[in-house]
Amino acid sequence: MGKRIVVKIGSSSLTSEEGGLNRERVRFFANEIVALHASGHQVLLVTSGAIAAGFRRLGYATRPKLVHEKQAAAAVGQALLMEAYQEAFSNREIAVAQLLLTRPDFSNRSRAQNAHRTIEELLKQGAVPIINENDTVAVNEIKFGDNDSLSALVANLVKADGLYILTDMDGVYTGDPRKTPDAVRIERVEVLSEELYRVAGGAGSTVGTGGMRSKIEAARIAMQGGVPLFVGRVSEHGDLGAAVAGSGKGTYFTSSLHSLSAKKHWVGFLSVPQGRIILDSGAEEALLNKGRSLLPIGITSAEGDFHPGDVIEVVNRDGRILGRGVTNYSSWQIKAVAGLSSEEALKRVDVVRVEVVHRDEWVASTIVKEVSTHE
Ligand SMILES: Nc1ncnc2c1ncn2[C@@H]1O[C@H](COP(=O)(O)OP(=O)(O)O)[C@@H](O)[C@H]1O
Numbered sequence: 001m002g003k004r005i006v007v008k009i010g011s012s013s014l015t016s017e018e019g020g021l022n023r024e025r026v027r028f029f030a031n032e033i034v035a036l037h038a039s040g041h042q043v044l045l046v047t048s049g050a051i052a053a054g055f056r057r058l059g060y061a062t063r064p065k066l067v068h069e070k071q072a073a074a075a076v077g078q079a080l081l082m083e084a085y086q087e088a089f090s091n092r093e094i095a096v097a098q099l100l101l102t103r104p105d106f107s108n109r110s111r112a113q114n115a116h117r118t119i120e121e122l123l124k125q126g127a128v129p130i131i132n133e134n135d136t137v138a139v140n141e142i143k144f145g146d147n148d149s150l151s152a153l154v155a156n157l158v159k160a161d162g163l164y165i166l167t168d169m170d171g172v173y174t175g176d177p178r179k180t181p182d183a184v185r186i187e188r189v190e191v192l193s194e195e196l197y198r199v200a201g202g203a204g205s206t207v208g209t210g211g212m213r214s215k216i217e218a219a220r221i222a223m224q225g226g227v228p229l230f231v232g233r234v235s236e237h238g239d240l241g242a243a244v245a246g247s248g249k250g251t252y253f254t255s256s257l258h259s260l261s262a263k264k265h266w267v268g269f270l271s272v273p274q275g276r277i278i279l280d281s282g283a284e285e286a287l288l289n290k291g292r293s294l295l296p297i298g299i300t301s302a303e304g305d306f307h308p309g310d311v312i313e314v315v316n317r318d319g320r321i322l323g324r325g326v327t328n329y330s331s332w333q334i335k336a337v338a339g340l341s342s343e344e345a346l347k348r349v350d351v352v353r354v355e356v357v358h359r360d361e362w363v364a365s366t367i368v369k370e371v372s373t374h375e
Pocket residue numbers: 009010011012013048166167168169171172173174175176177178199200201202203204205207208209210211212213
């Protein structure tokens with residue numbers, strides 16, 4: 001039976017280090033997608049490469065660093081990118097559609113529904129939706145920062161059967177292969193571990209942005225959405241089909257997790273945190289490893305100005321982000337009860353629930369502690 005597949009192609013696979021689009025590569029990927037299409041799969045493409053494709057045409061010698069310069073380069077490059085896809089797919093008589101999205105398009109329910117409906121109609125008509133971040137309007141906190149997370153959010157939105165993140169490496173290694181020559185490929189990941197976050201480094205090329213770290217973050221989003229993921233290389237004809245069939249050159253992330261509820265998905269991946277709560281080590285252990293709710297006694301302080309119902313980041317004393325949750329207290333109430341027993345806290349503040357963050361409204365930043373990788 002045909003599957004619904006999201007394919008993400010990184011800048012490093014489409015452009016050269018000096019900038020500019022490699023049209024040969026665009027045609028190659030288009031052909032791989034056409035082959036999947038022909039075997040009955042629905043394919044959505046999330047593509048990077050606008051900045052890398054556009055900066056030279058705009059007159060910059062190297063990839064610009066400043067946000068407004070990148071935005072300008074992307075505005076030029078996005079048109080070049082679509083022109084190349086347009087040409088590559090038109091030979092096969094497949095319509096391509098451009099969708100430029102930002103995070104609020106996912107966090108705002110009606111915008112997300114509109115995007116979803118549009119995509120469903122495009123797929124029904126046999127078109128290939130081609131998605132990139134809307135770089136002109138996306139800055140700072142609204143910027144995805146990398147298209148890996150964007151592709152995972154798209155995969156969750158359309159309830160894809162699989163997400164295929166294509167890059168210049170044939171998978172995730174036990175260290176950045178550019179710097180650690182004896183690193184070996186991890187074939188399968190069932191549970192994201194702290195170890196994996198440690199071995200995954202930043203971008204390898206001058207055109208790529210997120211590196212493996214952002215792909216692991218994408219894996220977290222997709223796995224928690226119940227979507228299995230592949231990170232690897234597609235360089236020869238048939239490689240994408242092989243990846244979809246389970247024998248690709250890369251790392252497979254499977255998930256036995258049930259997908260997160262819509263509310264937890266929003267809390268964990270779409271919301272904009274309004275402040276921070278800092279914990280002691282006992283509360284960290286209770287929250288991460290014992291599945292408990294967060295109580296006032298484990299809190300040391302709070303930062304920012306927030307209100308009950310807002311999403312806040314929870315960090316440990318070293319500043320490490322442990323996760324996000326919905327707070328039942330305002331920032332001033334937390335300051336008034338930090339370190340107190342629940343009984344004492346309730347004498348001092350008027351709150352709906354004694355838990356500062358209830359476990360049902362909490363999403364950890366890493367999935368589980370346990371490591372499960374096989375070389
Ligand atoms: N553990 C790792 N395994 C594989 N690649 C890694 C690892 N850590 C860092 N990398 C780097 O990540 C790069 C891929 O990410 P990136 O440059 O952002 O590509 P893309 O443009 O395809 O998103 C690789 O070229 C590699 O140098």
